[in-house]
Amino acid sequence: MLTNILSISLGAILIENFIFSQFLGICPFMGVSKKMDTAMGMGLAVTFVMGVASMFTWLVNEFLLIPFEIEYMQTVAYILVIAALVQFVEMFLKKSIPSLYQALGIYLPLITTNCAVLGVAVLNTQNGYNFIESVVYGVTGGLGFTLAILLFASVRERTEFAEYPKPFEGFPIALVSAGLIALAFMGFTGLKIW
Amino acid sequence: MNLKKQFKDGLLTQNPVFVQLLGMCSCLAITTTLFNGIGMGISVLIILTCSNIVISLLRKIIPSDIRIAAYVVVIAGFVTIVDLLLQAYLNELSESLGVFIPLIVVNCIILARAESFASKNTIVASAVDGVMQGIGYTVALIAMCVIREFLGNGTFGSGIFNNGEGFRIIAEGYGALLIVLPVGGFITLGCLIAFFQWLLARFDSKKNSEVSK
Numbered sequence: 001m002l003t004n005i006l007s008i009s010l011g012a013i014l015i016e017n018f019i020f021s022q023f024l025g026i027c028p029f030m031g032v033s034k035k036m037d038t039a040m041g042m043g044l045a046v047t048f049v050m051g052v053a054s055m056f057t058w059l060v061n062e063f064l065l066i067p068f069e070i071e072y073m074q075t076v077a078y079i080l081v082i083a084a085l086v087q088f089v090e091m092f093l094k095k096s097i098p099s100l101y102q103a104l105g106i107y108l109p110l111i112t113t114n115c116a117v118l119g120v121a122v123l124n125t126q127n128g129y130n131f132i133e134s135v136v137y138g139v140t141g142g143l144g145f146t147l148a149i150l151l152f153a154s155v156r157e158r159t160e161f162a163e164y165p166k167p168f169e170g171f172p173i174a175l176v177s178a179g180l181i182a183l184a185f186m187g188f189t190g191l192k193i194w
Numbered sequence: 195m196n197l198k199k200q201f202k203d204g205l206l207t208q209n210p211v212f213v214q215l216l217g218m219c220s221c222l223a224i225t226t227t228l229f230n231g232i233g234m235g236i237s238v239l240i241i242l243t244c245s246n247i248v249i250s251l252l253r254k255i256i257p258s259d260i261r262i263a264a265y266v267v268v269i270a271g272f273v274t275i276v277d278l279l280l281q282a283y284l285n286e287l288s289e290s291l292g293v294f295i296p297l298i299v300v301n302c303i304i305l306a307r308a309e310s311f312a313s314k315n316t317i318v319a320s321a322v323d324g325v326m327q328g329i330g331y332t333v334a335l336i337a338m339c340v341i342r343e344f345l346g347n348g349t350f351g352s353g354i355f356n357n358g359e360g361f362r363i364i365a366e367g368y369g370a371l372l373i374v375l376p377v378g379g380f381i382t383l384g385c386l387i388a389f390f391q392w393l394l395a396r397f398d399s400k401k402n403s404e405v406s407k
Contacts, residue, residue, distance in 0.1 A: 021376050023223035027302055030218065072278060075296040076270040083263050112262070115219050115300045122296050167392035171215055172384040179380030186377065 005136050008129075012140035015191055018116050019148040020182040025116030029149055030174060039153035040146070047142025049086060049111050050120050054138025056081050057121035058131055078121045086112045116145055151181055197322065204326030211334035211383075212390040216302040220294050221335060222379040228351045228360075231339030233287040235332025237280070237295065241272045242304050242331075243324030246312040248272075250320035253313045265308045270299045303331060334386075342382055346374035 018024045025046070032042045057078050065071050090108050093101040101108075111117060120141050124134040155177050164173050210216050217238075224230045248268050249256075256264045277295045280288040288295065298304070307327055312320040343349055348364025355361060372378050 023219050023376065023379070024297075026218040026222060027216075030215070072274065075274050075277065075299055076267065078296075079266055079270050079299050080263075083266060112266070113300045113302060113305060115297045118300050119293060119297055122293050126293065165388070167388040167395070168384070169391070172388035172391065175380050175384030175387065179377045179384065182380055183372075183377045186375065 004133065008133055008137050009140040010191065012137055013144040013147060014185070014188040017144045017148055017185055017188075018119070018141050019145060019152075020178075020185040022119070024119040025114050025145055028110065028114050029145075029152065029178075030171070033149050033153045033156055033174075036150065036153045036157065039149045043142070043146030043149050045108060046111060046114060046116065046145050047139060049082075049089065049114075050117055050142040050145075051135055051139040052089070053082050053085055053117050054120055054124055054134045055131075056085060058124060058129075058134040061125055062131075074122070074125065075118075078118060082117055082121070083112045116141065148181070152178060155181065200319075200322055200326045201329075204323075204328075204330035205333060206330075207394070208327075209330045209334060209390070210303045210327050211331060212387055213394070214303075214306070215387070216306055217331060218383070219297065220301060221338060222376070222383060224291055224294050225335055225338035225342055225379065226346070226374050227290075227343055228336065228339045229287065229354050230290055231335040232332070232354070233280075233284070234291060234294070235328070235335045237276050237291075238298060238301065238303065238331055239325065239328025241269065241276055241298055242307060242328045243321055244272045245269045245304055246307060246320040246324035247317055249308045249312040250315060250317045256313075261313065262305070262309075265305060266299065269304050269308070273298045303327065337386060338379075338382060341386070342373050342378055345370055346372070346378060 012018070016022055019026065019029050028042055028046070033039050060077055060081055061071075061074070065074060065077060086109060090101070093108070120138050124137060127137075129137060156174060159173055159177055162173075168176070204210075206213075208214060211218075211221050220234055220238075224234050245265075245268050249265055252264070252268075273296060276298075277288070280291075280295065307323060311323050315323070340350065343352065343360070344363060346369050347360075348366065348369040349360035349362050352360030370378075373382065
């Protein structure tokens with residue numbers, strides 16, 4: 001059990017990183033990685049929502065979709081759960097932890113359309129993870145996202161001042177540097193825990 | 195309604211991938227063979243057109259507070275239809291696209307067109323917009339696929355032509371495998387967007403110089 005959880009975490013953070021090897025959550029990754037602190041806020045918010053979403057979508061799948069044999073409604077059910085969840089988290093934070101709510105700002109509602117969140121829910125079902133494995137996969141996947149976005153933000157802060165051909169200004173240079181980080185992450189392929 | 199302008203917008207000046215920078219995830223992830231690219235492009239085209247039509251129909255009924263949720267439900271419905279159809283009739287494609295078919299729900303292109311176009315325009319204009327933007331997206335995916343497949347595997351059109359083998363252009367084993375891996379996706383897209391920015395900048399400066407004459 002423990003080794004299983006460890007290998008899922010290691011896989012989600014390093015080997016099969018959500019950004020660099022599965023291409024999930026590229027939009028917020030590109031959108032909010034200009035500064036370190038916003039990147040950190042986004043990473044943590046996504047981690048939290050991914051963990052809670054894994055939990056709830058597992059419950060919905062197990063106790064609603066499977067008993068009523070409506071697994072084909074998976075996509076609709078999951079996206080509704082995620083949208084409701086994000087809304088709920090937003091209201092909860094606004095009431096009880098206003099400082100965190102302020103810090104996250106606009107990024108919170110945007111998490112609904114982050115494909116990493118829906119992606120983790122669908123992948124949990126596809127891989128047939130049990131409840132604990134799903135939650136672990138969700139949280140560690142989010143941590144992998146945070147790691148990626150932090151690394152990328154620090155690279156991006158430097159490319160601001162670098163010299164490159166004019167057509168590469170803005171997005172293209174960011175994509176190319178993301179590609180180079182992905183190359184570094186390829187080094188983790190084949191890493192294993194016994 | 196301006197058909198020609200909408201076509202030009204979708205394909206060039208407002209191309210969803212290269213200019214609006216929407217829908218990156220699927221564009222990076224599945225563009226390894228031409229088969230995947232065309233399949234994904236057409237699926238998105240159909241879903242985008244249908245959801246644009248329905249959202250434009252309902253635009254006066256949906257209260258603006260919960261509009262995003264309503265749009266997402268409409269889109270998710272069409273995605274489910276396409277997903278089930280692909281599983282039934284094109285299982286091969288459904289398997290190779292995998293998790294990225296359900297993820298069309300959160301593809302920013304569809305939500306962005308719903309929010310910025312379909313919720314403000316008539317049904318016909320929205321349908322045309324869906325088709326044009328869909329074509330723009332498909333063309334972008336095909337461009338990515340052709341480049342990555344050629345440089346990475348040395349083939350053209352695998353999965354479609356020549357019994358699924360594709361036409362071999364570079365001898366086997368000489369392709370740069372790196373381009374097919376995630377790294378190549380990022381770098382290829384970066385270079386393509388750069389090329390587009392260069393092209394559009396040239397276009398603009400030409401237009402300006404003509405105006406000033």
